Amino acid sequence: MSGHGNVSSNLRLNVWYGLLVLICVAFIARLFYLQVIKHDFYRTQALSDQLKEYVIPAERGIIEAYQGDKAVPLVLNEKLYTLFGDPGLISDVKLAAAKTADITAAKPADYEVLMKKRDTRYVVLTKRLSESQKDKIVALKLPGVGVQAEHYRTYPQGSLAAQILGFVNSEGKGNYGIEQALDYDFAGQPGRLKAITDANGVPLVASKENTQIDPVPGKKVRLTIDLAMQKELESILAKGLSRANSKAGSALIMDPYSGAIKAMANFPTYNPAEYFKVSDQNIFANPAVGSALEIGSSMKVLTAAAALDLGVIKEDTSYYDPNRWTLNGHPVTNIREISGPGQRNIADILNLSLNTGATWMLMQMGGGEINKQARERWHNYMTEHYRLGKPTGIEQGYEAAGYIPPPNSGFALDLAYANTSFGQAMTLTPLQMAAALSSIVNGGTYWQPRLIDATYNAKGDKVPKTPKIVRKNVVSAQTSQALRRLMEYVVTNHNFSPKLNPNYGIGGKTGTPQIANPAGGYYEDRFNGTYIGFVGGDVPKYVIAIVVREPRIGTYAGAGAAQPIFGDLARMLISNFNVPPKNSP
Numbered sequence: 001m002s003g004h005g006n007v008s009s010n011l012r013l014n015v016w017y018g019l020l021v022l023i024c025v026a027f028i029a030r031l032f033y034l035q036v037i038k039h040d041f042y043r044t045q046a047l048s049d050q051l052k053e054y055v056i057p058a059e060r061g062i063i064e065a066y067q068g069d070k071a072v073p074l075v076l077n078e079k080l081y082t083l084f085g086d087p088g089l090i091s092d093v094k095l096a097a098a099k100t101a102d103i104t105a106a107k108p109a110d111y112e113v114l115m116k117k118r119d120t121r122y123v124v125l126t127k128r129l130s131e132s133q134k135d136k137i138v139a140l141k142l143p144g145v146g147v148q149a150e151h152y153r154t155y156p157q158g159s160l161a162a163q164i165l166g167f168v169n170s171e172g173k174g175n176y177g178i179e180q181a182l183d184y185d186f187a188g189q190p191g192r193l194k195a196i197t198d199a200n201g202v203p204l205v206a207s208k209e210n211t212q213i214d215p216v217p218g219k220k221v222r223l224t225i226d227l228a229m230q231k232e233l234e235s236i237l238a239k240g241l242s243r244a245n246s247k248a249g250s251a252l253i254m255d256p257y258s259g260a261i262k263a264m265a266n267f268p269t270y271n272p273a274e275y276f277k278v279s280d281q282n283i284f285a286n287p288a289v290g291s292a293l294e295i296g297s298s299m300k301v302l303t304a305a306a307a308l309d310l311g312v313i314k315e316d317t318s319y320y321d322p323n324r325w326t327l328n329g330h331p332v333t334n335i336r337e338i339s340g341p342g343q344r345n346i347a348d349i350l351n352l353s354l355n356t357g358a359t360w361m362l363m364q365m366g367g368g369e370i371n372k373q374a375r376e377r378w379h380n381y382m383t384e385h386y387r388l389g390k391p392t393g394i395e396q397g398y399e400a401a402g403y404i405p406p407p408n409s410g411f412a413l414d415l416a417y418a419n420t421s422f423g424q425a426m427t428l429t430p431l432q433m434a435a436a437l438s439s440i441v442n443g444g445t446y447w448q449p450r451l452i453d454a455t456y457n458a459k460g461d462k463v464p465k466t467p468k469i470v471r472k473n474v475v476s477a478q479t480s481q482a483l484r485r486l487m488e489y490v491v492t493n494h495n496f497s498p499k500l501n502p503n504y505g506i507g508g509k510t511g512t513p514q515i516a517n518p519a520g521g522y523y524e525d526r527f528n529g530t531y532i533g534f535v536g537g538d539v540p541k542y543v544i545a546i547v548v549r550e551p552r553i554g555t556y557a558g559a560g561a562a563q564p565i566f567g568d569l570a571r572m573l574i575s576n577f578n579v580p581p582k583n584s585p
Helices: 002-037 039-048 093-104 108-115 131-140 177-181 183-187 227-243 272-277 296-310 346-351 355-365 372-385 413-421 430-441 477-492 557-576
Strands: 051-056 063-067 070-085 123-129 145-154 191-196 211-213 220-226 248-254 261-267 318-321 324-327 330-333 342-345 452-456 462-464 469-471 505-511 514-516 522-527 529-536 540-549
Touching (some): 093 123, 108 123, 123 145, 131 145, 177 183, 220 227, 227 248, 227 261, 227 557, 248 430, 296 355, 296 413, 296 529, 324 355, 330 355, 330 413, 346 477, 355 372, 372 413, 430 477, 505 540
Antiparallel strands (some): 191 211, 220 261, 220 452, 248 540, 318 342, 505 529, 529 540
16 A cells, blocks of 8 residues: 555656646746747837937027128027926826926916826927026926927017018927028927936936937028118118108118128018017018019119110100000090100100100000000010019018019000009019119129028038029110119209219119009009119119108108108218219229
8 A cells, every 4th residue: 555655646746846847848938938039029118118209409590690791690599498298107286287387487277287188298388498497397306297498589689670580480480581481491400319218207318228319400591681781771761651651661772783682671570589479460571572562653764774775765865745645545644743745855754754754665665556566575574684573582481473464465455564664553572673673773684682691501611602693684784874874863853851962873763653452443542652773883882672651741652752761771871881982993
């Protein structure tokens, strides 16, 4: 019996031993499977809750202008902080809300609502915190609450050149002006940080799992704007609008030999640092670039240049002006003060601002009448020579192209084209006015208007922007000289108070366009005032374009509202900005 018992006991022992071995083998196999074969899979799973990716914002490129020969900042960056929370990691919502709100002067209840959201791992609690506020929040060491640095635009010159600049919205996107036009260049390339975090979501900087891509700062841009000239232009424009009882207007000063904009201003305006306080978003736009309008008799300079260039008139041509034409059953007449029919010349057309004279010049393009040839020739000068009806490509958001009617389709074509010869039935922007006039008075070269003088990359390397010639032979050199003489004659025969210095070459032309009625035709009592002109010595140094919208002055808007602003600008440029007198060495 005892022998049988020993055999049975040994058998049980062997069975248990075998089971133990099998269990050990199974554990070893399972561990091998988990730790070797499935290592990468489970490691990824384990890291998914701890490995987070952070975007490192790039610093936006700054904007400079000129103060003499020196660069002066117009737009800089200020580092402020965004307070954010991860609702999945905030353990005590009421405590976290109370402590953070005490620092930021917010309502704890508002933070509680955000911190309790369960459909997101990221909520923005407050933006634009100071360095000291950031330090106080970090010192709290609240689980799931953090701060992130962000750069915000600051404006050392206040509202100066606001509509040229535009602004950067709360999402970091450039809106309007040059901020929109060059948003990609300014933005740079953001960096990225992947980091192992602790239970509170705080990055463990020492972790070997961290990988970082450094951000690349945006490009710095230097504008062609002269800061002192910009300040003078804004001041003179504001005073001129007030004097004319006008609520809005635009003006710009251009270098006719490079297309560089030296100053550009609009009113009303705004402070780009407080763009979010503006209720009327129309104020953000740059009307000098983005608002096309009928310019009235200022257009007669362009009509005369085309007729002279085609050889259908000469500078000293005279003709009989009937003081009235009838086209497509409608009259073309002049202002009442002109003394009726009589013998006139080209200088009279500009000086007396004869609508019938501009129509007569258009007739000469068609061999003595407005016909298909006249319309097509004039259309070609407007669109191809003067580049009207198409954007200039200046570095601004929302540039307007304007409108030039087609020459061979539409209603009452002969009348419509007569109207275009004196600046109605078509639209253009103040910028297009200045660019077209520049191409006429500089000898015949159309330079693309520009606001950028140079850009600088993250290393500080300068990339100058080369002035771009869009078209040569806009008009001949002879036509250019003739138009300058004719425009100087107009200035000499108009009243400026005080009088302009005769030792300088100053030419210009007014415009008083009626304002179109959306219901058809024109308002009888609503006008804009325009002026285009140049200031220089033997050759023009600056070209000026001015628009005064709906002045209330009891006289012609061009002569009474826009012309005085031109006079003030001409005197300012001669006094302060190195305009040489005539016949200077």
